[in-house]
Amino acid sequence: MHTREQQLQAFGRLLDIMDELRSKCPWDQKQTFQSLRHLTIEETYELGDAILNNDLQEIKKELGDVLLHIVFYAKIGSETDAFDIADVAEAISEKLIHRHPHIYGNVEVENEDDVKQNWEKLKLKEGKTSVLEGVPKSLPALVKANRIQDKVAGVGFDWEEPQQVWEKVQEELAELNAEIEKGNTDNIEAEFGDVLFSLINYARFIKVNPENALERTNKKFINRFQYLEKAAKKMDKSLHDMSLAEMDVFWDAAKKIYK
Missing domain, CATH: 1.10.287.1080 (MazG-like)
Structure with a gap:
């Protein structure tokens, strides 16, 4: 170096x-x-x-x-x-320097959560009226949801146990299913958003970055689908000409390669 x-x-x-x-x-x-x-x-x-x-x-x-x-x-x-x-x-x-008084001052912290809570408190003292002011409006929705939840947790607005968050996910899924049965598209969209928001919140509790997790799945799907396309080409077939059963054979093979 x-x-x-x-x-x-x-x-x-x-x-x-x-x-x-x-x-x-x-x-x-x-x-x-x-x-x-x-x-x-x-x-x-x-x-x-x-x-x-x-x-x-x-x-x-x-x-x-x-x-x-x-x-x-x-x-x-x-x-x-x-x-x-x-x-x-x-x-x-x-x-x-200002945001790390536990390093450059006399504040004592026990763990990462203490550091994050002090960070948000200091930002409010600096004149911000909301802990959410620092979340860029143009962030992609998934990333924005993660940042929103992380920031409010930094001032103590949070669940206590992962199980509570998982129960919230189940609750939101039930509400989504109820709206699907009613057929109101606007309410379905609203409830679907609540499901995603609760899942993103749960990801934080199980130490998973939801953006990374979704992109990992995107890449996996792309690799599997492109394997399917190449297999079809070798058979001189178009995907349009293949049945789902035929495609499933190659999809299952792709799943063993791209996990």
Whole structure:
């Protein structure tokens, strides 16, 4: 691994390159906060994919792409004297110190839950009127639900035992079934949302990240379905021409390969 001096030199090199690109490259010169936003989101998802695949070389590459965006935003900010990369680093450093009084102060904690509760209390003291203010509105719904539940739990609004949460899941399923029998589509959608929300909450209690779990299943399904497509192609058949029974034979084979 590199020394701290080497790390700082590498970061300084990136800053120098960013300065040069911004002054000489037509594409980089045109970029704004708004034009980079969707690209940043894309890069973040690509990093997420690399992490899910546990591909360390790809994680390193994608971290570089995300870091470039941070440096780019800071460069744009410096051009109007709004802020620069030093301001960004100083601001997060000060926040981390303030939010960790058990490290930089005299507060004592026993476990991770204590740390999270202190974190949320400190944010309210900083002027936030709700612990949910920090949940981005544009987050995907599943991720947002997980963050909402995590944040309210940080101030003690939570179930005590996993079994209670599982009973809530069963309760929501029963309510969904009742609405399905009635046939009111609006109520069915509302109750289906409640089922998903309760399942996401239960995932937290059994230490499962619901986003990772669902994406794992997505990848598994894709692999199995593509195996089925290849098997059909070898038989010179289209899936449209195969019966469900025929497809099930290859699906069962795929399940043994992709678990």
